Amino acid sequence: MPRVDVLELCGRSRVSRADAVKLRESIEAAWHEPDVIEIDFGGVTIASVSFLDEALGLLAKKYPLEVIRKRLKVSRITEQDRKLLNSIMSSRARERDNHLWSGVVGEHTWVADVLWDDGSLLGLRIAPEGSDFQGESAWWDYGLLDFFHWDPAIVPTEVLDKVHEELVRREQKILAQQRKLIEKARAASQDVAESSKTVTLQLETQEEVDAARRLARTGHAMVTGRVAILQTELASPRS
Amino acid sequence: MATTPARIATLPDESTVEYAERVIECCRVLDAAGDDVILNARECATMDAFAIVVLATTLARRRLVSEKATRLDPPRSTDAAKLFNRFRFIDLVAGALPQWEAAESVEGRQLRAHDTDYVERVASAASDVSEKDHADAKFAVNLCLLELLTNAFDHSQSPVGCFVAALREQSDWLHLAVADRGIGIPEALRRSLPPDRLGDRTEADADVVVKAVTNGLTSRKDRAGGLGLGNVRQQVATRGGVLHVIAGTALARFGPDLEVSAITMGTSFAGTVVHAFFDPHRTPVAPTEASEVF
Numbered sequence: 001m002p003r004v005d006v007l008e009l010c011g012r013s014r015v016s017r018a019d020a021v022k023l024r025e026s027i028e029a030a031w032h033e034p035d036v037i038e039i040d041f042g043g044v045t046i047a048s049v050s051f052l053d054e055a056l057g058l059l060a061k062k063y064p065l066e067v068i069r070k071r072l073k074v075s076r077i078t079e080q081d082r083k084l085l086n087s088i089m090s091s092r093a094r095e096r097d098n099h100l101w102s103g104v105v106g107e108h109t110w111v112a113d114v115l116w117d118d119g120s121l122l123g124l125r126i127a128p129e130g131s132d133f134q135g136e137s138a139w140w141d142y143g144l145l146d147f148f149h150w151d152p153a154i155v156p157t158e159v160l161d162k163v164h165e166e167l168v169r170r171e172q173k174i175l176a177q178q179r180k181l182i183e184k185a186r187a188a189s190q191d192v193a194e195s196s197k198t199v200t201l202q203l204e205t206q207e208e209v210d211a212a213r214r215l216a217r218t219g220h221a222m223v224t225g226r227v228a229i230l231q232t233e234l235a236s237p238r239s
Numbered sequence: 240m241a242t243t244p245a246r247i248a249t250l251p252d253e254s255t256v257e258y259a260e261r262v263i264e265c266c267r268v269l270d271a272a273g274d275d276v277i278l279n280a281r282e283c284a285t286m287d288a289f290a291i292v293v294l295a296t297t298l299a300r301r302r303l304v305s306e307k308a309t310r311l312d313p314p315r316s317t318d319a320a321k322l323f324n325r326f327r328f329i330d331l332v333a334g335a336l337p338q339w340e341a342a343e344s345v346e347g348r349q350l351r352a353h354d355t356d357y358v359e360r361v362a363s364a365a366s367d368v369s370e371k372d373h374a375d376a377k378f379a380v381n382l383c384l385l386e387l388l389t390n391a392f393d394h395s396q397s398p399v400g401c402f403v404a405a406l407r408e409q410s411d412w413l414h415l416a417v418a419d420r421g422i423g424i425p426e427a428l429r430r431s432l433p434p435d436r437l438g439d440r441t442e443a444d445a446d447v448v449v450k451a452v453t454n455g456l457t458s459r460k461d462r463a464g465g466l467g468l469g470n471v472r473q474q475v476a477t478r479g480g481v482l483h484v485i486a487g488t489a490l491a492r493f494g495p496d497l498e499v500s501a502i503t504m505g506t507s508f509a510g511t512v513v514h515a516f517f518d519p520h521r522t523p524v525a526p527t528e529a530s531e532v533f
Contacts, residue, residue, distance in 0.1 A: 049466050049467045049470045050386065057466070085532070086531055087470075089533075
């Protein structure tokens with residue numbers, strides 16, 4: 001199993017971004033090897049958001065969390081650092097999930113990010129790449145693909161067309177995931193019409209969780225049996 | 240020949256973060272003053288870590304940038320005089336580097352680069368109280384200090400490094416403050432905007448600072464970073480504490496229960512000050528749920 005020793009790589013310094021970059025590069029160098037990559041923290045407290053974000057958080061912007069879970073294992077990490085690291089990974093994963101589309105139109109590279117709430121689209125931000133401010137002009141209310149309010153003086157029509165295409169594609173993917181989830185529920189139960197039957201599903205991916213939450217929020221309109229969404233958290237990773 | 244009277248910069252009686260604007264105004268007068276200026280601390284009765292670091296950076300900057308001396312009219316109050324002595328303001332005023340001695344409840348230092356050993360010591364001292372379990376408390380203080388120092392050294396371009404002060408109250412609540420005299424959070428973020436977003440450069444400092452903490456904005460072009468201040472706020476606020484961030488004209492307060500308030504001061508601070516007031520031993524309320532990746 002490829003092993004990355006944090007102390008050996010970074011010494012006792014745990015704040016240097018350069019060291020964090022080295023750590024991430026070591027991980028990415030071993031990424032495509034067949035074995036799980038072990039990251040050994042040596043029992044030393046890190047307590048640095050910047051270090052952990054640079055070293056590992058950026059991986060969550062690149063790869064889905066379920067892939068990271070399968071590829072990486074951490075060892076000898078303190079409980080406080082483990083919680084901090086999970087919090088950072090979740091934040092970055094949300095950013096990754098929020099990225100919808102980017103492309104060059106005219107003189108600028110445009111980036112579109114979405115704001116989701118448990119699988120429902122709340123808002124859409126389209127802005128030139130590198131803009132960190134989320135000014136009011138860049139956000140639009142967007143409800144269920146029915147209503148779209150935009151200012152053509154700010155965003156070229158070509159950009160909006162591409163973003164819309166991507167949104168439709170994404171919506172179709174979510175709907176497909178919901179159908180799969182319902183089939184999974186049906187398969188797990190002999191008779192979903194029995195009111196006393198409780199079906200417990202092991203949700204494996206963040207997409208399944210989002211689909212389940214969406215179903216719960218929309219009153220499970222596509223559900224023909226009585227399938228109650230009781231809990232929509234990912235199960236703890238299997239050891 | 241008539242001489243120009245010395246300018247007077249007056250420290251308020253309550254020189255604490257709750258009266259930040261008055262302390263900042265005193266520092267602004269020191270920044271702007273010519274050769275002859277008097278720091279009038281006669282009426283100062285109370286000081287906290289915020290006032291200590293802000294004043295220390297101002298005096299250090301004054302000496303470094305312009306080699307201007309400052310005369311000191313020391314506090315009459317015993318408590319304030321003790322703090323002035325403890326933090327060697329007489330040396331600072333004279334332009335000498337202060338040797339701040341660690342003590343049971345008081346700690347301070349001028350730093351010019353990351354010093355993880357120092358951070359470790361401060362975190363240990365702040366958290367190792369009686370028989371209380373201090374691992375989580377030490378972690379919280381460690382994290383706050385490391386993030387604030389990272390911001391000061393990676394983003395601020397401060398010519399005097401930064402000043403750190405930690406004061407522990409009898410109740411174990413901790414005042415932790417870090418100040419630098421760099422470009423300040425609002426300017427650092429504005430400089431990261433592309434040229435065609437000039438409109439956003441007019442956004443008020445207060446709004447920029449709030450976004451920096453709550454929205455995870457970063458001046459880094461590679462889109463890494465931006466989580467530090469938000470995490471500091473979380474460590475403080477979930478323990479019932481209060482975080483103040485002052486930069487430019489912005490005075491922002493982040494309290495428990497997601498309270499946020501921000502005003503535009505009538506004065507301005509050239510740099511950034513962050514002051515955290517919290518009990519590191521308190522169990523965080525409603526910790527954020529995160530997907531368990533590891």
